[in-house]
């Protein structure tokens with residue numbers, strides 16, 4: 528079993544900034560995918576980068 532990169536508390540608290548959809552870990556747990564819009568938010572050094580899509584163009 529792979530260690531989860533985020534604490535359960537944080538994982539339960541966060542949601543998609545665009546549509547407030549629930550987020551699930553991607554298969555390799557390097558990101559969080561929205562269950563509604565399927566957008567993948569990266570996790571960097573244990574911190575989920577939950578920026579709206581239009582701010583993640585770089």
Ligand SMILES: [Zn+2]
Pocket residue numbers: 543544545546547548561562563564565566
């Ligand atoms: Zn979403």
